[in-house]
Amino acid sequence: MQERGRDDLTSVGGPVLSAVEGTRALLRNNALNITTFIIVSLIKTVLALFVLLTAVAYTVWLERKVVGHMQNRWGPTRVGPFGLLQPLADGVKFLFKEDLTPPHVYKPLYIAAPMIAVIFALTSIAVIPVGNSITLGSLHIPLQITDVNIGLLIILGVTSLGVYGVALAGWSSNSKYSLLGGLRASAQMISYEISLGLSLVGVLMLTGSFSLRDIVDTQGGTFWGFIPRWNIFYGGQFIAFFIYLISAYAETNRIPFDLPEAETELVAGYHTEYSAMKFAMFFMAEYANMITVAAVASLLFLGGWHGPVVGPPILRALLPVFWFVLRIFGFLFVYIWVRGTLPRFRYDQLMAFGWKFLLPLAIANLLVTALVVALRA
């Protein structure tokens, strides 16, 4: 039995085994010292978290500004030039407000829920690559906290755990509006997660890897010299991109699918009973999730960090990061644009749309992609 198992493995996983061995050898050679590795990782983590939180704050500012202009208003203008210091003022306000705890809440979960939401929203940044690698002296640093070969699965797993924050907040607040919001959120997020996942499978079949870095690397170059070889233009993934876009709006509870916090019917949905910093945590989690979703869309469909690169070496290393950030901001702008334009769906419409339209469409797209891949092989 054991022998047969080994045979199976060598015939199937031969290349994989050698890849693992190769990685080990590389690690042994590069094991110059573990302290350097830890220091570099720490610096990368702190930097990534700082940038992410700043980006969250300024996405809020961007949203208020853009929606303001769409509605013929100015948006924030008072604090700093163009209201640029508004996020800072908001943060200070959240910190100094009184932290109310309503009397009939289920306290342990009431306190834990916003933390769960924000932790899972911030975790996924760990596997998102933002560019190639930079070389400092003899040190070769990839611009990513950690490159695991199941990166995409980790992002999916972490975002699917984020539901708990919302659901528990709704339940533990012990208020009817919160409970309705929490119920809506969990049902909606489970439903749309399926079409979200299925829309990504097409890209995975074309690439043959879960590693985000590999997926981006296959998207370099152009078709016929002028169309960039992004997945969105390739193998019919255009439809997959739109399925992803719509499911992502539902996953992050944004207009037109912001039923869990629909203020006209549910006061504020699952965070009705929250105030001060706990409320700010939900806010941060929502915007961090938006950024994660935008980053995944750019990596999988829009070619990641590929773009024209010119100039001295330092510019060559940093321009890809700029292109990547530009894509994320483009995606976020579409988010805000949709928010300023579309009305909210009704809940039964939302469910029917997800199960009866998006899911069959995603499966059909998957079949077509499989056919394309099979014919090409």
Add this chain to the structure above:
Amino acid sequence: MTHLIIFLFFGALCLAGAVNLLVQRHPINSALSLVVVMGSLAVEYLLLGAEFVAAVQVIVYAGAVMVLFVFVIMLLNAGEEVRTKGSRVAMLFGIPGMLVGSALVGWVLIERTGSQTVAAGALPGAPRTIGWLLFHNFLLPFEVTSILVLIAIMGAVVLASHPDTDSGKKKS
């Protein structure tokens, strides 16, 4: 060494979650401790080199099945459970019997398989290999399970739909 420490830490977390599931009286606390158990089991799978299984464990079990449980608990707003008094015979014989039995099983397991150790990532549970096996050697079970899932979906829809939906349609 680090391997052992990680194993022990997450094993302890796992056991704490499992025991908490038994002790807690409110279903939602039990559900959350089960999520903790599943999360730490995912780490144990990573230690055994089954990275794809670990990811699927988090996505399917912790992210979907348990959310469904929490959803139902919230929907029915089930309160704390009422404890019935345990029988004296169970207390007298059950607990010592369970302890003896589990000690026996543990001893057998350690004695019989004690020499074998596993290194971290001993087996490449790479998605590509697993997919290959799943669609070649295990194709028939795969198809049968998919039919099972289809039947389960239909069953869930039928069971959970309102019993008077049909009559309501007839009335209107």
Add this chain to the structure above:
Amino acid sequence: MVPISYYLVLSGILFACGVTGFLIKRNIISIFMSIELMLNGVNLSFVAFAAQWHALSGQIFVFFVMVVAAAEAAVGLAIIIAVYRTRETLNIDQVDLLKL
């Protein structure tokens, strides 16, 4: 390096916890969660044996267990909702009539 038996002992304890929960819990949902706990214990032993025998089939079994568990959860929770709708209780001791 961790001996394979440690994993097996852990899985055994998890399974025992599941059985205990199944027997002592009185809430249908909690009983159902105990079953999930047992399945998780079994999964751990599958993965441990897969690592011991260097055969990936063990990991494939885990997938099948997960799929069956998910299907079971969907149907089981639907049954629980149906039971709650007719009996208005989740206590297993009070759901003992064949016909209302």
